[in-house]
Amino acid sequence: MTALGPGTMIRSAELVGVVVAVGWLAAPAFAQIPPAPGDALPGLTPTEFELFNLGLEDFLEVEEPEEGLGPAFNGTSCGGCHNVPAVGGISPVAELRAGLVDADGTYRDFDPDAGSLFQLFSIPSHGCQVVIPAAANVIARRVPIPLFGGGLVDAIPDETLLALEDPLDLDRDGVSGRAAIVEDLATGELRVGRFGWKAQQASLLVFGADAYLNEMGITSDLFPREQSFGIDPELMRLCDPIPDPEDVAEPATGRRGIDNFESFMKFLAPVGRGPIDAQVRLGEQMFNAIGCAACHVPVLETGPSSNPLFDRQPVALYADLLLHDVGTGDGIAQAAAAANEVRTPALWGVRFRRPLLHDGRAATVADAIEAHAAEAALSRQGFNELDPVARAALLAFLGSL
Ligand code: HEC
Numbered sequence: 536m537t538a539l540g541p542g543t544m545i546r547s548a549e550l551v552g553v554v555v556a557v558g559w560l561a562a563p564a565f566a567q568i569p570p571a572p573g574d575a576l577p578g579l580t581p582t583e584f585e586l587f588n589l590g591l592e593d594f595l596e597v598e599e600p601e602e603g604l605g606p607a608f609n610g611t612s613c614g615g616c617h618n619v620p621a622v623g624g625i626s627p628v629a630e631l632r633a634g635l636v637d638a639d640g641t642y643r644d645f646d647p648d649a650g651s652l653f654q655l656f657s658i659p660s661h662g663c664q665v666v667i668p669a670a671a672n673v674i675a676r677r678v679p680i681p682l683f684g685g686g687l688v689d690a691i692p693d694e695t696l697l698a699l700e701d702p703l704d705l706d707r708d709g710v711s712g713r714a715a716i717v718e719d720l721a722t723g724e725l726r727v728g729r730f731g732w733k734a735q736q737a738s739l740l741v742f743g744a745d746a747y748l749n750e751m752g753i754t755s756d757l758f759p760r761e762q763s764f765g766i767d768p769e770l771m772r773l774c775d776p777i778p779d780p781e782d783v784a785e786p787a788t789g790r791r792g793i794d795n796f797e798s799f800m801k802f803l804a805p806v807g808r809g810p811i812d813a814q815v816r817l818g819e820q821m822f823n824a825i826g827c828a829a830c831h832v833p834v835l836e837t838g839p840s841s842n843p844l845f846d847r848q849p850v851a852l853y854a855d856l857l858l859h860d861v862g863t864g865d866g867i868a869q870a871a872a873a874a875n876e877v878r879t880p881a882l883w884g885v886r887f888r889r890p891l892l893h894d895g896r897a898a899t900v901a902d903a904i905e906a907h908a909a910e911a912a913l914s915r916q917g918f919n920e921l922d923p924v925a926r927a928a929l930l931a932f933l934g935s936l
């Protein structure tokens with residue numbers, strides 16, 4: 536148990552204490568305590584809670600070269616970049632991507648296999664550091680995305696997201712979201728991507744496997760080849776002699792590390808709302824009135840599921856998870872996303888998140904709103920035209936998420 540993250544066990548013990556203390560209204564009191572960041576979803580079965588903790592342990596585990604770390608990597612544990620304000624959150628780290636825009640304006644990766652990521656670190660022994668070529672003319676940074684409520688996002692049906700699409704802006708509101716159709720590497724099916732700043736993956740399982748490779752250099756059967764741009768295979772084998780795939784199922788449990796990551800993220804609760812008062816309620820009305828909710832859709836719903844925790848549950852994430860051009864694009868085309876497109880980020884838990892926007896360029900929520908242009912130009916104009924009371928209310932609303 537010592538390997539477990541801060542809070543998880545203690546908090547559930549506290550909850551038990553509360554329930555005992557207020558015995559006569561035990562059930563409703565339990566239901567009404569909003570989850571704190573890092574908590575498991577309320578109502579897990581003992582088996583699910585065990586899987587959550589198993590996943591948490593792997594999520595926090597610091598990997599060594601002997602376990603497959605590298606040859607190139609950005610971090611040594613998932614938790615290293617996902618821990619503010621609790622395990623599963625964010626961190627101030629920013630990753631680096633680079634590529635090439637041709638004379639005709641088309642973006643391309645230097646190496647279609649390695650993609651646009653240039654890892655920050657390497658196993659130093661044999662010179663396996665990836666280096667950005669001098670010919671690069673696009674460089675972009677990306678900050679982490681919190682994972683709270685990930686299982687609910689995973690359970691939103693593709694059809695729900697497809698129904699929100701309006702690629703040709705037929706309703707002429709200036710907003711034209713597009714679903715990111717990507718291959719789900721676990722099943723081979725085409726799905727609607729919803730994870731990552733470019734909606735580059737459709738499921739937590741595949742995103743976790745992608746992260747294990749891209750962030751930590753650990754291969755799995757979903758991503759069996761090491762990726763280190765420009766490093767020749769011989770050299771790579773010297774820097775990382777562990778045979779691929781490195782993440783294999785444990786004989787005792789039949790589970791891979793990527794299965795454990797998935798369990799942790801799946802059962803991780805969304806961040807509960809802060810206090811809601813009259814000002815916050817007015818702010819939410821402003822949010823709807825000036826068109827923020829056209830993309831930051833307040834609530835979506837999970838599909839039918841045999842697990843009651845995911846069966847047609849409301850997901851108050853404030854996002855349509857579609858790709859939009861809001862004038863902030865990082866110049867990198869990735870998966871289904873064009874160079875100028877970014878997926879609408881969820882705003883739940885935004886009060887715990889700084890810096891803002893995909894590259895972390897915005898210090899405050901107001902800065903982030905000011906950066907909205909193109910499809911979001913009208914709503915930004917609406918924000919700028921709010922009177923001081925309405926503006927303060929809108930910011931109070933966002934501060935309650
Ligand atoms: C070096 C820092 C770093 C490490 C280590 C890291 N991540 Fe991340 N994570 C990020 C960044 C940055 C993003 C956004 C990347 C993007 O979209 O381009 C991200 C995004 C994600 C997302 C998408 C969430 C969403 O809702 O869109 C998931 C899931 C995720 N990470 C899981 C993991 C797992 C599992 C691990 C360990 C195997 C891990 N991460 C390790 C930095 C990191």
Ligand code: HEC
Nearest residue numbers: 827830859863877878879880891892893903910911914918
């Ligand atoms: C056309 C769709 C669209 C509309 C309309 C829109 N947004 Fe956004 N919003 C986005 C996208 C896409 C991003 C991510 C941009 C980026 O990171 O480059 C974003 C980012 C944000 C962020 C930063 C979140 C984070 O985690 O970094 C905040 C806060 C935000 N929007 C609030 C608002 C508010 C308030 C309004 C109304 C005034 C609004 N948005 C209108 C699509 C939209």
